[in-house]
Amino acid sequence: MDVVSPELNSLLPDEIMDTEAIAMEEELPAEHLAAPPQSEPEPQQVPMETEVPEIVSLCPATTSMQLTSASTDAQCSTSSGTQLLLAPSAKTTGPVVTQNLPKISSVTVPANHQLIINKVASAPAADGKSPGTAVLKPEGQKLLVAGLSKTGQPIMLALPHTWNKPATTQGTGDVKALPTQIKMVTTVGKPVIAVSSASQLMGSSTTLQAQQLKTLQITKKPPVSTAGPMITKLIITKALNNKGLSSPASAAPVVTGRVVTQSTPVTPPRTLTIGETVSTVPQNASGNSKVAISPLKSPSKLTVVSVASQSPNSPQKSVTLPLNMALGQQILTVQQSATTSPAKAGTSQSTAQTLKTVGGVGTSQFKTIIPLTTPPNVQQIQVPGSRFHYVRLVTATTGSTTAQSGGSTNTNPSIQPAKPVMMNAAVRMSVPIIPAQSIKQVVPKPLTSAAQVVTTSQTPQRLIMPATHLPQIQPNLTSLPPGTVLAPAHGSGNMSYAVLPAPYVTQIPQSAFVTLTSSSTFSTATPIQTQARLSLNGLSTSEATSRPRKPCNCTRSQCLKLYCDCFANGEFCNNCNCVNCFNNLDHESERLKAIKACLDRNPVAFKPKIGKGKQGESDRRHSKGCNCKKSGCLKNYCECYEAKIMCSSICKCMGCKNFEESPERKTLMHLADAAEVRVQQQTAAKTKLSSQISDLLTRTTPAITSGGGKLPYTFVTKEVAEVTCDCLLEQAEQAELTNQPQAVAERLILEEFGRCLRRIISFAGKAKTDCPINC
DNA sequence: GAGTTTGAAACT
DNA sequence: CAGTTTCAAACTC
Known part of the structure; x- marks a missing residue:
């Protein structure tokens, strides 16, 4: 299983991931697989709220990584001696567990880098493989990886008790078993791989939380499984910058997702088969590299990257990235055929056939993103001048594609x-x-x-x-x-x-x-x-x-x-x-x-008038410029002002006040900002009030029932009163900001109070209506 | 809500 | 291309 080739990495935007530090090796040098001592680390408790038991290894930029598909062992070695830990997929259920236990070929820790992999429980190597292989017990064990980043900050991740839960919960190894995730995280320029349950959230490591991360999450479909499905997700996370730990605010990077399938002419094509489906097809080591990158709106929300395996003979690989639409996460699915095999028209259909949206089955986090009624084809598009790849999703029968x-x-x-x-x-x-x-x-x-x-x-x-x-x-x-x-x-x-x-x-x-x-x-x-x-x-x-x-x-x-x-x-x-x-x-x-x-x-009549400048929104400007004469370009008559941009040299306006240093403009902007803030605050307060009332209603329904119908004041609890006061204060502030006379301010406050009362009464009445039998 | 103002679009 | 007219949105009362 390959992760990311340097060539591919070079094509990826930094915002997505940087795999420079990751090089693939076909073999994991045994000498790098130092067996972790038998000493079992403390069953470190993973904070429940994080729900992310992870195994983390830190790899330097030169780290090589191999995900061996021939066995359940996940190995990581680094030429520099730094570590990469790949834990095997979670496997399996039941009786076969002990025979296909995930093994951790532990990672040596080089001099200055950190990786300490402590298997919680070691068992005799079932397959008698290399010494130093730690065998993870299927249940109840934690794998702790401790390390220090360059900054000396410790990294501790633990394998949860639920390490093998996914399969276990699925009973017979259902393909929908929650996959184990392997997360590769780069900390301070070093990739880290962690393993966690797919249903769990990232971020158990406080160290990781302190970094700005980007995640590549890959669901690995192991080779032939003799004991049920083995599902491993590999999440490669990279610090957005090398500032790493120095960026405390970078804990929750928003990483947009995309899936990239690409092979490189230099690197031997490799196949990273990813998916949740059970596959009895051995991983094709000679296939094209596949990389699935999962975006994360939030590190606490994982998006499964699923890559359906494809016939080894097919030059095109399909990748689907499901995402949690509800969370606003989106994907960009990218498909690219082998460079030696330019996309063939006919391949699109097979792509559609092999394209599968997997991941998330049985897990609310994972949803199919494109609920097309027919399997979509994914066609890759390469936009000149763009580092990004795009895809076209089409149905398979079109002739135009060909x-x-x-x-x-x-x-x-x-x-x-x-x-x-x-x-x-x-x-x-x-x-x-x-x-x-x-x-x-x-x-x-x-x-x-x-x-x-x-x-x-x-x-x-x-x-x-x-x-x-x-x-x-x-x-x-x-x-x-x-x-x-x-x-x-x-x-x-x-x-x-x-x-x-x-x-x-x-x-x-x-x-x-x-x-x-x-x-x-x-x-x-x-x-x-x-x-x-x-x-x-x-x-x-x-x-x-x-x-x-x-x-x-x-x-x-x-x-x-x-x-x-x-x-x-x-x-x-x-x-x-x-x-x-x-x-x-x-x-x-x-x-x-x-x-x-x-x-x-006008040949460009339908083109947007507000073009985009070279340096982002700040350079947006009107394509034609305005011609205002009387408004000073500070009213919405002015198209520039309306678009919230400043007039530029191409404008032919008179008496323009819509420029950067304009005091009038600043005043207007401040007022507008203040108004917006007020609206937001009011909205928030009202939402809170509604929430409080609703919550209160839920909790006080029995009282209503017992009382045979309480009056609305029953609902005026401390919480409601507080929120109501918030609303009133907000109203007062608003009146003050707008320089309203005191009388007007008082009236506004009273009106707001009246609205609050009405809401309370309304909820009270609704509560009585909603439970007429009980009340 | 009616009337006015404004500037882009349309027209000459 | 400039001037005028038309038009609908923005604005005022």
Whole structure:
């Protein structure tokens, strides 16, 4: 099992992981496997709240690591003598446990680096392997790894009692058994590997908590298992910087996830088979390297990286990274075929077949991210100039995929042919370090055409669907609404398009969309349908539907001119107050004409006005600049001000006060900030009040019951009173901040008090209503 | 909520 | 390209 090759590592963004320090070795030198003394370490108690029993080894930059798949032993050796500890997967249940116990080939600790692996319980080496192999008992033992970072800070991780619990709880070794995790953590530039139960949270080590970590989590599917599934997750965590321990605030790094499958021409291809499924296929040591990187929004929330194994003969490897959508974690799934085998069009389907979303089965932490009704294909896309890899998730039957890849003229074996990218918002969000502008989408062309790429600069996806009955429109591809995807008309080089803004996909019921696509006359609807599904599924429904957008109020433009914000944003009107709106599917032809007209007038009409500067948001500026004359650019009339950016040299405004040093602007900003803070505080207070009341209701229901109906004041407990006071104080502060007269302030406070009372009464009444029988 | 102001978009 | 008109959002009362 390979983890990360240096070549691959070089391609990975630092934000994700840095595997420079990890080199793979085929064999673990026995001399580096110093047997841990029999002395059993203290059964160190792992704080329950952390729930992360881990085995940690610290490896220096030169550390080599091997995950041997031939046995249950996980070994780590380092040329420098530093340690890497790989514990074998948790294994198994029942009777076979003792025969396939995970073994720790313990790690030697070099002079200055730390690793001390103390097996808690050693048993006679069942397989008689190298001395020094510690055999872990299946249950109730802790493996402690103690080490010191360069800074001298000790690292202590313990193997929990539940080391083998996953399998045990699964009884017969169900594939859904909670996998053991191996975490590789780099501390102070050294990778650390830890093993923990998959259901447990990271962060048991206070040392680790004190570092800014990034985690690569890999679920290892061991080779042939004679005693049930062996599931090991390898989490490679790297300190974001070498400041390591000096960054106390870095305990909870947000690491976006992605899965990378890649092989390198230099390093012998290796296969890291990851998955929770039981596999009887021996790990293919000659396969392509696979690396699964799991993002973590929080170190306490692990995202399983699952990599489905694939036929060794297949040049492409599929990787799926499930994530906990509920936690807002997202993934970027990356697939890359072997460099020696450029992606073949035909491989995508097999990819889809082998692509599995695993992990998390039976564990609430792990969820399938893309609940497509059909197995998705994952196509890798390499964006020029980007260190990131993107994938396109498509259904398997599309012919356009074949055409696109087949038509590619890219002859560079190291660069994948341009492929369509279907990046839904969720995916984009999952990798915030990827600017939206970098996302590129392929414009499907007739089957004989090479793929074209449209650079998008805005997150919403839009679909331009064939509409053969409509006037032909050949929009400037570079000027289409951002995110636009074009689909060719049926079997013809003459292209017609229907523009479907992304919101349409999310605005309309899925059934409606399905009807639309299924009834359309073009044969290449599959990609669109797929994208639609992705938009519906990949983008969380709540996110899609709740995305705030002001309803327009157009009365004369029919919402077909750029006056209309909906139209200007490439969106359909939805829940707007417009009159005689044509910005909908019912007026598709008119809408298309209007789009064309806008593009004729201004080829970049649909491009975002607020571009992104070179150095991030601070450099954002209006693409055209404003022309304000009377507002001083300090009102929302000004597009710059509205976008919360300062006017720039390209603005033609008069009397501009929207510049950095402007006192007026600062004053406004302060007021705005203060208002925002107040709103947040108020919201928090009210939420707290509601929570308190709810909690109180829960606890006081018996009293209500016994009392035959208590009056609302029953609910005015100390907690409620305190929260109510908070609300009142907040109101007072707000009045003070806004320089309200005392009378007004008093009135505001009283009104707030009235609201609090009403809420209390409301909850009280609700409580009585909710339990009419008992009360 | 009606009326006014404002500046972008559209038009000439 | 400049000037004018149209338009809808922002703003005021």
